[in-house]
Amino acid sequence: MVAVSLAAVACGSTTPAASQGSPQPLSGTLSLFAAASLTDSFKALGASFHQQYPSVQFQYNFEGTPTLVAQIEQGAPADVFASADTANMSKVQSDGLAAGSPKIFAHNQLEIVVAPGNPKGISGLQDLARPGVIYISAGPTVPAGKYAAQALAKAGVQVTPKSLETDVKSVISKIELGEADAGIVYTTDVKAAGSRVSGVLIPASDNVVADYPIVTLKSSSNAAADEGFISFVTSAQGQAVLESFGFLPA
Amino acid sequence: MRPERVPVVIGVLAAMGAAFFIVPLVGLVVRTPWSDALAQLTAPETVEALRLSLVASFSATAIALLLGVPLAWVYARIEFPGRSLLRAMTTLPMVLPPVVGGIALLLAFGRRGLVGGWLDSTFGITIPFTTLGAVMAETFVAMPFLVLTVEAGLRSMDRRYEEAARTLGANRWTVFSRVTIPLIAPSLLAGAALCWARALGEFGATITFAGNFPGVTQTMPLAVYLLLETNPEASFVLSLVLLCVSVGVLVSLRHRWLGSA
Numbered sequence: 001m002v003a004v005s006l007a008a009v010a011c012g013s014t015t016p017a018a019s020q021g022s023p024q025p026l027s028g029t030l031s032l033f034a035a036a037s038l039t040d041s042f043k044a045l046g047a048s049f050h051q052q053y054p055s056v057q058f059q060y061n062f063e064g065t066p067t068l069v070a071q072i073e074q075g076a077p078a079d080v081f082a083s084a085d086t087a088n089m090s091k092v093q094s095d096g097l098a099a100g101s102p103k104i105f106a107h108n109q110l111e112i113v114v115a116p117g118n119p120k121g122i123s124g125l126q127d128l129a130r131p132g133v134i135y136i137s138a139g140p141t142v143p144a145g146k147y148a149a150q151a152l153a154k155a156g157v158q159v160t161p162k163s164l165e166t167d168v169k170s171v172i173s174k175i176e177l178g179e180a181d182a183g184i185v186y187t188t189d190v191k192a193a194g195s196r197v198s199g200v201l202i203p204a205s206d207n208v209v210a211d212y213p214i215v216t217l218k219s220s221s222n223a224a225a226d227e228g229f230i231s232f233v234t235s236a237q238g239q240a241v242l243e244s245f246g247f248l249p250a
Numbered sequence: 251m252r253p254e255r256v257p258v259v260i261g262v263l264a265a266m267g268a269a270f271f272i273v274p275l276v277g278l279v280v281r282t283p284w285s286d287a288l289a290q291l292t293a294p295e296t297v298e299a300l301r302l303s304l305v306a307s308f309s310a311t312a313i314a315l316l317l318g319v320p321l322a323w324v325y326a327r328i329e330f331p332g333r334s335l336l337r338a339m340t341t342l343p344m345v346l347p348p349v350v351g352g353i354a355l356l357l358a359f360g361r362r363g364l365v366g367g368w369l370d371s372t373f374g375i376t377i378p379f380t381t382l383g384a385v386m387a388e389t390f391v392a393m394p395f396l397v398l399t400v401e402a403g404l405r406s407m408d409r410r411y412e413e414a415a416r417t418l419g420a421n422r423w424t425v426f427s428r429v430t431i432p433l434i435a436p437s438l439l440a441g442a443a444l445c446w447a448r449a450l451g452e453f454g455a456t457i458t459f460a461g462n463f464p465g466v467t468q469t470m471p472l473a474v475y476l477l478l479e480t481n482p483e484a485s486f487v488l489s490l491v492l493l494c495v496s497v498g499v500l501v502s503l504r505h506r507w508l509g510s511a
Contacts, residue, residue: 066479073482134379136461141480162379163461164468166476174461178362179378 027055028222030229031077033068034060035084035212036167037108037144037186041245042082048241049232056225064167066141072097072217079220080229082212084108085143089213099220102213105233107248108186109207110144110151112200113175113193120181122200125152128182129159136180138171139164147208148184155206172197186210188246209248275493282490283483290487298465299473299488306381306469307449310388311396314445318396319438323426325397326404341394351390352458359386359459383460384467388449395448396441403437404430440503447499451492 034042039062046058061068061078065088072078073095081098082105083089089102114122120133128135138145145164152159162180165171171183176196190199214233216226232238239249256264283290290296325337343351359366359377369375377383407430415429431438453471460467462476470488477485 070479070482134376136379139462139476141476161463163463165462166457174378177356177360179356179360179376179461 025055026053026225026228028225029057029059030222030225031059031079032061032082032229033072033076033078033080034062034082035065035068035143036062036169037084037189038062038082038212039169040192041188041242041247044245045229045233045238045241048237049229052232053225053228056228062169064138064142067166072219075219077219078217079222080214080226081217082214082233083143084210084212085146086211086213087146088143089215092215092217097218098215099218099223100216102215103230103234103250104211105214105230105238105250106212106242107250108188108210108212108246109248110147110184110202110210111187111190112202113172113183113185113190113197114181114200115175115178116195116198118198118200122182124200125155125157125202125206128152128184129157133182134162134180135159136163136165136171136174136183137161138168138185139166142167143210144168144171144185147210150208151184151202151206154208155202186246191246212247278486278489278493282486286483287487287490290481290484291491293484295464295473295477296484296488299468299470300491302381302384302465302468303450303470306384306388307392307446307452309385310392310449311442311446313385313389314393314396314449315438315442318393318441318445319400319431322397322400322404323430325401341398343391344394344398348391348452348454348456349458352387352455355387355390355455355459359383378459379461379463379467381460381466384456384469387455387459388452388469391452391455392445392449396445399441399444400434400437403434403441407433443499443503447496450495 030046032042032046042062043060046060050056050058061071061076063071065084068078068081068083069088069091072081072092081089081092083092083102086102089098092098093102112122112125112128114120120127122128122133127133137148140146140149142165144167163174165174168185168189171180171185172189172193174180175183176193182200184202187199190197214230216223216230220226233242234250243249291300321340325333356363356378358364359369361367361370361376361378366377369377377386411429411433412425415425420428450469451471452469453475456467456469457472457475462468462472464473468476470492474485474488474492477488
């Protein structure tokens with residue numbers, strides 16, 4: 001199965017080069033600005049892309065999506081931007097900083113993150129409002145924070161987070177440190193944290209599906225490598241990598 | 251005496267050195283939207299951050315005075331083994347990255363921390379995500395500035411006044427409160443001002459240890475950082491406020507550091 005998809009990608013990557021006549025090997029440094037929730041999956045994607053094109057080097061910048069947007073707006077040297085929602089992507093587009101139109105490359109869902117073994121016995125969103133439960137989330141401008149508020153609203157649960165963290169990674173680390181009892185993060189974050197946390201599923205009726213768009217930025221000096229990487233992310237092999245981290249395919 | 255001539259190389263490098271500091275300040279002033287600066291400053295989220303910052307930084311300064319002046323006195327007057335080491339450890343936050351300070355505070359006063367775990371299980375008190383947490387983070391980072399300044403003041407003061415008071419029958423506490431403290435008042439004031447300014451600007455330890463929530467732990471520096479993402483104009487205005495405060499403190503302390511140049 002994997003061998004088949006690998007073969008498919010191998011064919012896919014040679015075809016466009018062949019059609020251009022000269023098989024130009026991709027090279028250079030690719031500066032990748034990606035949402036914090038993509039940290040592990042994009043490092044893995046970058047590593048396998050680097051295996052295929054050893055002369056392409058990656059520079060990663062993983063932050064909360066609005067932080068990345070602010071950095072891009074202030075002129076940070078970014079080539080490719082992967083956002084955790086379409087609202088922040090639209091901001092980059094309306095500022096005229098995106099080259100071409102973004103592609104949705106993955107979906108994600110929310111999950112409640114708690115300490116290992118769920119010592120507070122959290123069974124659903126309604127428990128987050130229980131007295132004695134310290135609930136935190138990402139801030140309202142961070143996609144994860146916005147989605148968390150949407151999920152709580154859908155479930156009719158009224159709870160104010162004790163802290164509005166700057167990205168999902170800090171929500172997870174506050175849970176790991178035991179400072180907070182529960183947070184709402186992405187399914188992929190719970191999976192990535194492994195045994196250091198436990199997850200509590202949110203029913204589909206209350207859950208929110210996050211769309212992840214990716215785009216090349218106008219400031220990029222290496223459009224060929226950017227496009228190569230984006231097609232890799234949306235290829236069968238790239239999608240398989242993303243799925244292995246718990247993302248839903250595009 | 252003829253004025254000294256500046257060698258070209260030194261002049262150019264000095265000008266570059268100065269410009270390196272001046273240009274960012276100019277940038278901040280130029281980009282500040284003066285037309286609606288007042289509106290930005292009086293926006294509810296800004297007012298909340300300002301209020302919290304004032305409360306937290308003055309509380310931190312008060313705690314630093316209460317604990318830091320005695321500490322400085324011990325450093326200046328008492329010889330004991332390990333004094334240098336202890337002084338080094340208590341001034342560490344001056345050079346430590348504030349985020350590291352925040353992590354250390356979590357491991358000490360967090361819910362699972364050395365002291366915090368006991369506070370939580372015994373009294374049900376948790377410090378992270380509270381204004382007390384923000385005050386503690388600010389105190390941790392800012393108090394060393396007060397301790398060092400006051401210690402220097404204590405070392406340079408004329409101790410004969412204390413001895414005179416003693417021979418006239420004053421007890422140790424009276425000497426300390428009626429003679430020593432008034433004599434070191436300038437150092438005390440300078441130390442408190444430095445400490446307050448540093449507390450006001452604290453970011454890393456606060457966001458790490460106390461978290462971020464408007465009105466509870468979201469002080470001005472945190473608001474500046476987060477507003478840059480949503481409302482850059484407001485963050486420029488708030489930055490300028492912090493800048494003016496810092497300039498004010500430095501100018502009023504100028505005589506201490508630079509003489510009357």
